[in-house]
Amino acid sequence: MLTYLQVHLLFVIPPILGLGFLYWPVLGRRDVFKMIWACALATIWTTPWDNFILSQAGWSYPEGSIVGKIYYVPLEEHLFFILQPIFLTLVHSIVAHSQLIPFRIPRLSDVSFRQGPAQVQAGSSTSEKSKAVPVSEHEHGKVQTLPRGVGMPAFWMGVTALGGVLVHESHGLEVLPIHLGLGKHAFYLGWILIWISPVCAFLTYLGAQFGRAEVISLAAGTAWLWLVDTIALRNEAWTISKETTLGFDVWRGLPIESNLLPASGFNPPLIDAGLLYGLQLAEDTLKKGSKSFEVAKLAFGREMRIGLVAVYAWCRVTDDLIDNAPTISDEGLEKGAILDVIRSHLTAAFSGAEPVALHRILSTIPGLTPEVTSAFHIFATLVPRLSPVEPFLELCKGYETDLKFLSIPETEAATGQETLRARMADKAFNVEEHLPIRTNEDLLQYADDVAGSIAAAICYLAWSVLSYPSGGDARRPVENLPWAADLHRNTLSPSSLSQAEKVRVETVRSARTMGRALQLVNIARDVAKDAMIARVYVPRSSFASTAALHSVLLPSSPASSPGEPKPKTDYSSYNLPLLEQADEMRYSSAGAIADLPPTARGGARAMAASYFEIGSAIRREGGKVDERGVKVEKKKRLKAAAKAMWGFS
Ligand SMILES: CC(C)=CCC/C(C)=C/CC/C(C)=C/CC/C(C)=C/COP(=O)(O)OP(=O)(O)O
Incomplete structure (x- = not known):
């Protein structure tokens, strides 16, 4: 025999802890809100119903299986009203995690936009589709993300009515002229339908949708809870009256609202x-x-x-x-x-x-x-x-540096080498004039412009979206970061900053360092690929001679048969020192990730770790890379990212 509490301790709480651990790095305020909302709803909606069912002995608890009751409902059952929505919300959050937009909208290929004040049209013709210009119109259509439904609510109201008929029969009432011959056996199913279907009707009216994630999470969550119910019944933690059921086992209802509510709203915006x-x-x-x-x-x-x-x-x-x-x-x-x-x-x-x-x-x-x-x-x-403009202007400065290289579009990399060879044959042409990265400082400045800037922007994004200090206007959260623009322009006076702001400034500085480090890894990987389009980011000063530089720009044609991959070239004297620098930067900056808001930390750690996997792969190859860089299996990158995310590295 199991007690109700043991059922929780063995079968309900451990999966919650397991799923909670899994989801912890990305658990946001919205998830917590969803859980509180679903728990409150389940409790408010189910408590009176459960009291009534228990008063009618729909099911019961053997002596010694519970610790106490509030009216008819055991304390453990009240705990269940809380644990179950938490469990299902976690399952749903995990299943739906990879979805960027959490509600169903037609794919772009299924819609077109009208000229002028545009409207979304489903199922446009092919010719219209090819002309579809989703964002170039001056005014866009508005989409109702959770359109009010009529069909599904009507269906669920029908189910409620069926529940009513069953309840009518099970209580032996004679008000309706319908008799199904089920008698008391209709009690359990009837009351379950009356309990759950109005909720479904209400939610589908509000626009709740059953997408793939909902179906999967509901199926998985229900299957698990069914199993728990079966174990509990077999171990007499509770018993269901044979007289009040149809004779085949139906789990005691699943508050579907815990899955549907998070996707709905009372007044969804256009x-x-x-x-x-x-x-x-x-x-x-x-x-x-x-x-x-x-x-x-x-x-x-x-x-x-x-x-x-x-x-x-x-x-x-x-x-x-x-x-x-x-x-x-x-x-x-x-x-x-x-x-x-x-x-x-x-x-x-x-x-x-x-x-x-x-x-x-x-x-x-x-x-x-x-x-x-x-x-x-x-x-x-x-x-x-969400962010000041400065990081993006800095990125443009990085692009400007790129423009100083000889221009060979990536798409012409194959013929680019021939173009370059022809130009370099001309004595009047000095390729070094087209290599803007001369010193290590130039390289670090470039890396800072193209990646340090984005790292800073990620910090601003994190603070703007995830934390709203008091006094700010939530519609323009960037106003909560008044110091940010000055930081980029080097006009920041530390004395004007609060302690918390000083920490943030330091965090941005560390993030920039991390961004630079990742860019160095990127450059170390792409030495051969970049050389194909006459770009050498390895500082000019790292080359012992002009000949050494030229051998990177124009590697001697490897003797390989057509179709066979070219052998890797040893760039170790150029890319391994870059990785050394990158490592130092990584270790000096990674600690600051702890100063980002919690749900941004896992992401920052995972990005860094997955990128440094590339560095490790280059090292494993002894600095040998080809135009495709080095191969890092997706599985390996994801594993490194996951380890970093959950703090195991
Ligand atoms: C240390 C602190 C406080 C925060 C760290 C903040 C982060 C995550 C910084 C990383 C910033 C960043 C996005 C740098 C760019 C890295 C880089 C070279 C990306 C290249 O990416 P893609 O061009 O998409 O190429 P891949 O396909 O190789 O990824």
Whole structure:
């Protein structure tokens, strides 16, 4: 025999602790709110019902199986009203964790946008789809994220009515002219339906949705609780009256509200369609183009992710725009002009320009794809509220450095070597004039501009989204960081800062150091790949001779048959010292991650750890890399990230 408390201690609390540990690094305030909300609802809704069922001896507790009661309901049952929603909320949060947008919206390919004040239309024709311009319109449609439903609530009200019929029969009433011949056996099922279906009706009316994550988590959670119920029944922790059931075992009801409520709201706002579809596009772009985002997406708390997508997607598309633009072109803008447009767009977005004005600036770049326009749109809509503009201007400074290299678009890397060889054959051409990274200071400045800046932005994002110091305007949380712009401009006077602000300033400085370290790893990995497009980020001063530099820029053609991978080249004298520097920076800065808000720490640790896996792989190869860098298995990266996230490294 088991007592009710033992059932909790053996089968309910351990899985909660296990799941809680698993989810702990990303457990955010919203999750806690969901749990409190679901516990309160389950308690309020179920207590009177449970008292009534127990008063009717629907089920009972053998002598000695419980410690005490409030009216008819055992204390352990009250505990269950709390434990069960926590358990199911955790299951749901974990299952739904990888979803960027927590509600169902049609995929971009299923919708188009009308000209003018746009509206989302489902199932557009192919020709319309190809013309779909989700974010270039001056006004976007609004989507109701949780549209009020009629069909599902009506269905659930029907189920409630069925419950009513069963209850009517089980109590032997003669008000309705319906008799199913079940008698008292209809009691249990009838009361369960009356208990659960109005909740489902109400929630589906509010727009609650049953997506994949809900179905999976409900199935997994229910299966587990069924098992627990079976064990408890077999061990006589409680018994269910045979007279009041249909004769086959049905678990004692699962408060579906714990799964559905988090997805609903009383007054869900209309959301800019361009923003939602832009986020979908950005997620797809990043899936293709950034391994570090894959890690970031899973390791940062849900609250921060949309801001991260906005920043990452903008970095990705601006980098690609500049890398792949022609130097001097008849059809497009030259690289420098594109950078000017990016800067103007940035400045305008951060000074609050309207979407129309922003679009006008952007449309001076011809041939932009929906991915690019939407990345600019989500960035301009979200990021100016969360971070100052300075980190992004610094990134532009990094792009400017990139523009000083000879221009060979990545897409022409294969022929780039021939172009370079031909130019270097000309005595009047000095390739060193096209290598802007001359000293280690130049390298660190560049790394700071391109990655230190983003690390700082991640800190601002974390504070803006995850902590609201008193006195700030939550609509523009960046106003809570008035010192940030001065920090970037080097005009910060420490005496004007509070103690807490001083800690944050130091955290930003450490984050920048970490960002620089990651960039050095990136450069160490990409030595061969970058050389293919005439970029050498290894400082000029690290090369013992001009010949040594030239051998990196133009490696002698390896003797390999066509189709076979080229042998790796030994770059150890260039990339291993970079890794040494990166390690020092990592160890001097990693401690500051503890000063970030809790749900941002796991993400920052995981990103750093997964990136340093690349460093370890380069070392394992003794500094030998090819144009693809080094291979780090996804599993290995994720394992390193996971270990860092849960504090095991
Ligand atoms: C130390 C403290 C307080 C915080 C750390 C804060 C963090 C996470 C800093 C990292 C900042 C960052 C994003 C740096 C950029 C690293 C880098 C070189 C990324 C390259 O990424 P992708 O271009 O997407 O390429 P991959 O596909 O190789 O990931």
